[in-house]
């Protein structure tokens with residue numbers, strides 16, 4: 001059911017790779033809520049062609065951009081304003097990638113060039129997006145910018161490897177740029193810390209099935225799905241969250257505040 005929460009708002013959505021992507025679901029809900037936006041992804045990801053289905057469904061133009069390239073971002077943000085007919089009200093950064101995770105390197109055997117790549121793609125790109133938007137004066141007053149994070153920024157999850165540092169940096173950038181963009185343009189900047197979710201990036205982490213089930217059992221409301229996350233993101237693009245900024249918002253069914261749950265106690269009793 002639509003509430004027209006984003007009627008008249010314009011934005012850019014990064015990171016829709018396929019139907020499982022969180023950004024894919026955000027695009028569908030944002031479209032249903034009346035937003036117009038452009039879709040973007042790295043040129044290599046666009047070659048799969050999946051995104052064209054989403055673009056058609058949402059009446060959105062696809063503009064390629066490697067989020068680590070300032071030149072690509074300048075082109076994306078300039079063209080998006082032309083296509084959409086004005087400045088932007090929201091941006092979703094839904095990007096993550098670690099070569100060390102992809103290639104199964106253990107945390108005691110990291111390739112440091114790859115670690116720099118993980119940080120650049122997964123965190124520094126968030127700064128690049130905002131700095132480019134600021135320099136091009138592309139954001140409307142009271143706009144909203146979101147990045148997607150994970151609780152490995154605060155707690156250790158062995159197989160998450162250098163992505164934990166990337167998420168810590170992403171959340172820190174949200175605070176620092178949130179202060180700046182708030183002061184300059186009343187633009188809010190937040191990260192949403194999402195439950196484990198069955199996507200390409202998620203399932204690429206070793207032992208994902210196990211910690212997906214663990215998180216589900218540790219969360220009184222169960223894991224938040226990609227659809228739940230999309231609804232939450234759209235609320236953050238709406239005018240109902242105008243004074244929320246520089247926050248890392250836990251969207252995890254209660255996982256981050258749980259010590260232990262009955263579901264886990266039952267499992268552990270059975271295993272005895």
Ligand SMILES: NC(=O)c1ccc[n+]([C@@H]2O[C@H](COP(=O)([O-])OP(=O)(O)OC[C@H]3O[C@@H](n4cnc5c(N)ncnc54)[C@H](O)[C@@H]3O)[C@@H](O)[C@H]2O)c1
Pocket residue numbers: 014015016017018020021022023041042045065066067068093094095096097121148149150193194195196197198199200201202203
């Ligand atoms: N899936 C989970 O369990 C989970 C949990 C918490 C947070 N997140 C975060 O949610 C976000 C979205 O991930 P997802 O789970 O939807 O997976 P996904 O694999 O569908 O999305 C990741 C996206 O990042 C894009 N990307 C990679 N390198 C890029 C680059 N250089 N330039 C532009 N785009 C690039 C990919 O093409 C892909 O579209 C990520 O930040 C991820 O870390 C995911």
